[in-house]
Every structure is written in structure tokens, then in C-alpha cells.
Amino acid sequence: DAGVTQSPTHLIKTRGQHVTLRCSPISGHKSVSWYQQVLGQGPQFIFQYYEKEERGRGNFPDRFSARQFPNYSSELNVNALLLGDSALYLCASRTDGYDQPQHFGDGTRLSIL
Amino acid sequence: AQSVTQLDSQVPVFEEAPVELRCNYSSSVSVYLFWYVQYPNQGLQLLLKYLSGSTLVKGINGFEAEFNKSQTSFHLRKPSVHISDTAEYFCAVSDRAGGATNKLIFGTGTLLAVQP
Secondary structure (H helix, E strand, C coil), X not given: CCCCEEECCEEEECCCCCEEEEEECCCCCCEEEEEEECCCCCCEEEEEEECCEXXXXXXXXXXXXXXXXXXXXXXEEECCCCHHHCEEEEEEXXXXXXXXXXXXXXXXXXXXX | CCEEECCCCEEEEECCCCEEECCEEECCCCEEEEEEEECCCCCEEEEEEECXXXXXXXXXXXXXXXXXXXXXXXXXXXXXXXXXXXXXXXXEEEECCCCCCCCCEECCCEEEEEEC
């Protein structure tokens, strides 16, 4: 079975622009989470979606938004990009159950110029 | 709220030597514990997890970790490392009670640098 897939793998934007990152979870996984990993740090939680509803939100500004589609894929949107948004954005999915581990994709490397 | 501390930012070790990567956590509630590995330009791969039961858990690639509730630690060990183990290792916790989300709280990571 395919793992979590993310697109694009790399992206270069300039300050003030908008970006959309995409994620397809493992087949059968209804929960999708987004994390931001700044260089040299551990991933930071941004959002979790389950059955198309937002179930959790981390300490990120309103410029960050997300949604989940009926097929459980997800998009992360970031508006008015800042230099500090440069990071690896990771998507993770899991099957039902809070004791189930999250499985990560390879991420989207976003660079802001 | 939970937090995770990985005191060692980098651990150099020679090939075939044993290694221990330290992880301590802080939480007011019971947690699940995880170790993930990240190879260059890749996402995170689950090494092992502690949910309940035996405090010694075994994972992939010969790694194991021991949960110590009194010391709030979850150190990762391997008896003999290989060059291919060179990677960044992250300890993480999630709230056992669940609530609306089981978000992961990560440490800052430890770079395991295996030298020939």
C-alpha cells in the first residue's frame, strides 16, 4: 500500500504570496494532521482533521488554514507568506484510535525569498 | 500541557558501539510515547511506541526503549550501531486521554552520527 504522499516536494515563493500544500493519506486513514518543521527543530503541530472536521489547532496565526475532502485528502493553505514560514511541512495520517501511531509523508520543503 | 526534552543535540559514536539517546518528558496527564527517525530529505519514520504494559519496547532496526514513569524518561538504545543509523532521532508524546486530538509533541531531536 502507498504511504502518505505530499505534493509538491519543493516550492519557492516570495513574501506576501499564498501557497497550497496537498496531502493524500494512507488508504483507510480518516485522520490527517499537519506539522511545521523549521530547520534544526522538531515538528510543531498545526492542524488535525478527522472526517472533514477540524479536531485540533496549534499555536499558528490565522494565515494558516486547512481543509479535508470527502476522500480524506487534505490541503494546507498559508496566506501572506513571511520569511519565517520557510520550513518543511509534514502531513501525517492515522487510522482510528488514539493509540494508533501517526504515519508521515516526506514533506513539502517551502522556501520563502 | 506536555513537553519533551532531548538533552543531547548530537551524539557521535563509532560503528558497532552501543548507543543511548536520552528523552525526558513532562506531562500532567498520562501519555503515549514514541520515537521517530528522520533520514536526510525524508519524513519521519516510526521506530517504536509505548502504549501500556511492558516498560521495555522493541522497535525496528534493532532499537529498543525503556519507559521509566518515576523518572519520566523514555531513552532509546541500540547495542551495536551501523553507519546506516546516522540520522536525526525525535522523541514524541501524545495525550493518552485523547480528547479532540492526539497531536504529537516533539523534542528538538538528536543527531546520531555514526563514524567508521
